[in-house]
Amino acid sequence: MKGEMGTVVLLIRENPRDDPHPEKNEELKGLAKAAGYKVKGLISQRRGRDGKFQLGRGKIEEAMAFGPEKLVFYNPLSPGQVYNISKEFDIPVIDRFNLILEIFASRASSKEAHLQVELAQLSYRAPFVKVMESLQKLSERPGYGGSGSYDISMYRDIKARIAKIKSELKGVEDRGERRRQRRKDLGFDLVALAGYTNAGKSTLFNTLAKEGVSSKDQPFTTLSPTTRALDVKGRRLLLTDTVGFISDLPLFLIKAFRSTLAEIVEADLVLLVSDLSDPAPILREKLVACHEVLWDCGNYAPIVTVFNKADRLSEEEISTRIETVLDLAPSPVTISAKNDQGLGDLIDLVLEKLPPLETFEIRLSTSEDGMGRLSRIYEVAEVLEVDYGEEIVALVKGRPDSIFWALKHPDSNLSFLEGV
């Protein structure tokens, strides 16, 4: 993590018709700190959106009195608002999405993550650049007698770079898809950890996989997915830790991280981790945000809701809190990843929710080809019984798609496969 980035004042506008959301203040503070900023103050206002400055001019003047190096808005800023504020108050200004992108940029370690962050940044900047160009063109025409023209190649350059990154990421996505298919073929069940940022996904990942990936009490510790193999009661799983969700995630950010989110969408089971120590309304809002992102990603995998950090609450508080979000919590289970509490229940639930293994009787010829296939079967499934007679008869238990993959041969029609 890089060091101090400078001082900021945070500004939040709340719609007077909506209920107050004090947790937004804490979330924005957390994001600013995670990005490496020192927060000098926080100003909030309940009013309708100001077309020119987002908040009232007085509030921005109040923020400027703190002497910050940058202003950070919770609400999304339009290109015009960024232009107006930075021109009128002579200060750099960013909104929450930009702040998230700064965090992502500081933590991106793989080539894929760098490309995703760059794509998100360019997608975000493109409309701004377009508006800035048109605003500049409004004031004057360059050249003698105004007959010249501005260099408007920047917008075009951005668009060209976006197209290039998208094609590179398509390659990454395709490779990821082939990798996941190959893993499924090899008999692994894919389990993905998903959930709101700072819910404890990496801690749970470390506990289950006995690993040491970075897990801290801060948002967006994990950016690139990490996968580890587990053997759970004889079942081979691949557990993947993924990037955390956040509310009001813009679509361009979801699109940019599509290859990462594909780890969730293509999993056999999703563990939706939530922080049970959050107050009930916040817990609910975060779960709603998670459902929204899962919907936007097109997730159809079964979900197990893992209520983490249960060690911070009493038994009574746990049951009351879960009661308030039951309509948003498929197959709930309570755990504390830090204290290894409830992990047995979680593992039992995971095994129950995964697609069941099936038993097949396979007949193979006693040839070199038949022995080769049997050898592949041993790699992907559990061989319960083998009888070497005139032909090889094997009783195997495993994922149907893996067994089909192991037996796949251009000349075979798989007619020798019988379900038991």
Add this chain to the structure above:
Amino acid sequence: MDVVAVDISGRHSVDGAYIMVCASVSVRISPEKIEKTCGVRLVPKTAPSPDLDVVVDLINSATKGFPGVVVAEKGDFYNMERWRAESILGREMKYPESLGERRAIELAHHISFAGRNMLLDLEMPL
């Protein structure tokens, strides 16, 4: 949980009139999927404008008799706050939160869209 998901197709002007079809599906949902579809209803209506009164009447006719909370996209109620939409509708309603509720609305959307197309193809009087 029993809900009635609604969706209206045709909130755009065709020759100066709004040919709308409201679909409601009475479903039993879990947090992540639809468990059972108990009933479906299509209500067509042609109106000079898609006013809130027209939309509310349409939704009321489509959901009448179906048990459970009405679930609708925020846009169907012109992004109105939930409490306001609920008091105008006169029964319990909410905007979708869980995957199950979103899937129910998706189902209603497909039904209203296909139903409207079918009625237009058949040139039935709306």
